[in-house]
Amino acid sequence: MPTTPSSYADLSLWHATLGEPLVPRASLPGSGEADVVVVGAGLTGLWTAYYLVRADPTLRVVVLEQEIAGFGASGRNGGWCSALFPTSWDALVAAGGHDGALRQHRAMQETVREVGRVAAAEGIGADYVRGGTVTLARSAVQLERLREAVGTAHARGFTEDDERLLDAGEARSLLDADGVLGGTFTPHTAAVHPARLVRGLARVVEAAGVRVHERTRATRIAPGRVETDHGTVRAAHVVRATEGWTDRLAPRAVVPVYSLMVATEPLDEAAWARIGLHDRPTFTDGRHRIIYGQRTADGRLAFGGRGAPYHFGSRVHPSYDAEPRVFDDLERTLRELLPQLGDAATGVRFTHRWGGPLAIARDWAASVGLDRATGLAWAGGYVGDGVSTTNLAGRTLADLITGTASDLVDLPWVQHRSRRWEPEPLRWLGINAGLMAMTLADAEEERTGRSSRLARLMAPLTGGH
Template sequence: MTSIKHDSRQAERAIPNGGVSFWYSSTEIPAYRAPLPGDLEADICIVGAGFTGLWTAYYLKREQPDLRIVILEKEFAGFGASGRNGGWLSSELAGSRSAYASTHGHQGVVDLLRAMRGAVDEVIEVARAENIDADIVKDGLLHVARNSAQLGRLQESLEYEKLWGAGADDFVLLSRAELDARIVVEGSRGATYSPHCARVQPAKLVRGLAAAVERLGVSIYEQTTVREIKPQTVHSDRGIVRAPIVLRCLEGFTPSIEGERRTWLPMNSSMIITDPLPESVMSQIGWASGELLGDAAHAYMYAQRTADNRIALGGRGIPYRYGSRTDDNGETQGWTIRALTDLLHGMFPAASDVPIAQAWSGVLGVPRDWCATIELDQETGLGTAGGYVGSGLTTTNLAGRTLADLVLRRDTELTRLPWVGRRVRPWEPEPLRWLGVQAMYTLYREADRREYERDLPGTSKIARFANKITGR
C-alpha cells in the first residue's frame, strides 16, 4: 500500500475517514438503545449521554438508589467527544488558573488541581470496580520541545507549577537523552514529565460506564433529539420529560439547544491513527511504556501508543464551522489528514512507511474565557457542566461528582471548587465569532512556523499577541 508520504491523494482516498472514530471501528459501533417511548416523569433528566451525563448519573444512583434518572441522547451513548478523544486521562486543568484564582484565590486553584489529580485515580478505580477493560495504563505524560521557543515554554511551565504548588515536585524537566530513553522524537530538545496521566481507549471506557449506569437502574434513551430545555421540562422529538432537576451535559453540542447558540463554541479537533507498528519501527522509536505525548507548540498535538502498538495523533483541523455547526459523522478534511500525517512523520521518521488506518474528528466545548463551568440553579432546577476545552476525559468525572453533590444539596469540598457557579459572557455573534476563531488559529500556526524556521529564542510576538486577544 502506498503511504501518504509518497502519494497523499491516493492515500487519502484509501483511508477510512469518519465513521465516529477508530476507537469504535476497532471494537464495534454499538446497537442503538430504544428511544424515549413518549411523555414521562422522572426525578432527574440528563440531556446528553457522554461522560459528563454518565458520571453524574453514576454517582447520583450510588448515593441515592431510589432516584428515577432518565438520560436522553440523540445518537448513542459516547457518540460525541467521549468516544473520539485522544485517550488522555490527564490532570491538566481546563482553562486559566489565573481566571479561577480571580474569584477563589490561590488556594482555590490549588484545591482544584489536587481534585483533578485525584480524579485520575478515581476513574481508574471505578473502571477496576466495574470490570471495564479500557486499556488503561498510568505511565504519565510527556510534553516535548522541538525548538528553542518551545523549550523555553516548558521551562516556564515548571516554574508555573512551583508557583501553584499542589505536587509541583512531581513535574520534572528531561534532557534530550532522558527523553530518548523513553521515546525518540526527531529534533527534540527536551521534555517535561508528569506522572498524573493514564492512557485510555475512550470508547471502551464510555461504553463500560454506560453499562454500569444501566445496571444501577438508570434509563438511557437514544435516538431522541432534544430541541428545548426549560425549567422542569425537556422537549424532544419523542416526547416530553418532566423532572424537578434538568441537567444539560452536551459539551460541544450545546449550540443544538434553542437559546444556547453562543454559550459554548464547538471547536473541532481531528485525529489519525497508524496500522500496528512493526518491531523494526518500534525498535527505533522506543515508546515501550504507555506515556502520553504532547508538544509545546501553539497549535498543539496530542498522541498515544495504543495497546496494539499503533500511534494515534491528533490536533486542530478546521477549528470552527460558521454558525456553530458540527459534522456528526466525524469526517475530516484532506488537508488536515496531510498536516497530521506530516507531523507524525516529522516526529517519527521511522513510521513514514506505516499506513494510516483511519482519520476522524469531533467537537469540544469552549467557553468565551476558556474555563470550565459547573452550575445548578436550585430555584429552577436547571444545571450544566462542560466547557472542558479539550481536557475532558478526567474533568468529566470530577464534574459529574460535583453535579451530583449539587443536586443532592450537599456542601462539600467539590461544590466549593472555583469552577462552580462561574458565569461567562457569551461568544460574539456571527460573523465576528467565525472571524475571530479563524484569525486566532492563523496567528498560532504562523507563530509555530516562525519558531521552527527561525529557531527563535523565545515565544513569537505573534503568539503573545494572539494570547492577549483570545484570553488564553
C-alpha cells in the first residue's frame, strides 16, 4: 500500500531534515503521450530527465513515481557520492580491455565532480563537500589487505593522487578511532545530503519542462508504453529506473538487499575536536561486512551497514526498513569504533534509525543500456554505490536516447546484461548465506589473526574484486 504523506518525513534522517514539506505532486491525470517516459523518480530517473532536456529542450519527458521523488534509496542512503564502482575489475577488462576498465573508473571520478558542479549551478543545497574517504585498518590483517589493494590499484594505472596508504598517525589525524594501525585515503568522494540532492533535482527538471507525476504506480512496462494505475503513457523510449523495486516489473533482474542506518544527535565542537573528520571525509574500515559513515553538515554522525536479511521472493515492504537487532548492532559498532561517544546509558544519543533496499545483479555488475529495437532502456544494480553512478547513468542514457556519440556510450558497463537470479528457494538460501559469511569472515580473522579463508571462498559469490 502507498505510504501516507504524513509519514514521508519519517523515512530517514535525510527526509526529516529536508526543511520542506513532503507533499506529493499530482498523479498522472490519465493516459497520454510523450517522447520519453521514465519509471522512477530517484536519482537515476531524474538525472536522465535532466540531461535529456538539456540536450534537447523540445523533448516531452514524463517521470512516473509510485510514491514521491527520493522515496527509495536515492533519499535514504549514506550520502557517499563516490567513485566506487561495483563491477569487478576483471569483468570490466573482459568487456572493454584494460583501457576500458581504466576509463570506466576515471569516468566515475569525473562524475563525483559533475554532481558537485550541477548542484552548485542549479542552486541545489545538497551540503556537497568533497572531503574524500578514509578507510581505517584496525588489525594487522586489515592493514595488509589495504596495502595490497593500494598496490593493485597503482599497478592498474592509478596513482598516489587516487589512493594512498596512510600510517597510523595520518589515519588518526583524519578519524581518531580506536585501535587504528593505518589506512588509506582517496579524494574521490563527496559527502552529501542525499534527500536534498534528489528533491532539489526534481524541482530543477520540473522547471525545465519535465512532467513529474507522483503517487502513480507503474504496473507494466512494454515497448512503446508504460501502464499505470492512472492510465497508460505511450512513448518511443521507456526508461526503467526502479532499482530496489525492479522485481515487480522485471522479475529476477536484480534482488533487493536491505542496508540500514543510524544517526546521532548533533555533536558539539569539543566532541568533534576529539573525533576528527574536520574536512568531512566519509569513513569505513577494512572489515568484510560493509560499514559506512559521514559527518553531516549539521554535526551528526550518520552510520550504516549491511546485516539485514534478504526476504524470500524479493519482497519489499515498509516493515523491512526496521530491524532492531541490526540497528542495535550498528550503534554498538560505532561506539566501539569511536569510544569518544561514550556508552549507551550516559553517552551520545542516537536519534534516528532507518533503512531501505538497494539492488544487486547476479554478477554484481551495474549496467546501463538501450534496446534500440524496442526503445526500452534501463540502468541500475548499483550495489549501494548509486549516488554518483546514477549521474553517470543519466548522462549515458541521454546520449543513447538522443543518438549522441560520446565517450560515455562505449564504456564497459554500457549494454551489459547480467543473467537472471536463480528461482526461490535457491535465491533466498544463497543470498542470506553470503550475507552471513561476511560476518563470520570478520570473526574468523579476529580469532586467527589471518586473512579469512571463508571470505576468499565466498568472493566470487559476493562481488569480491
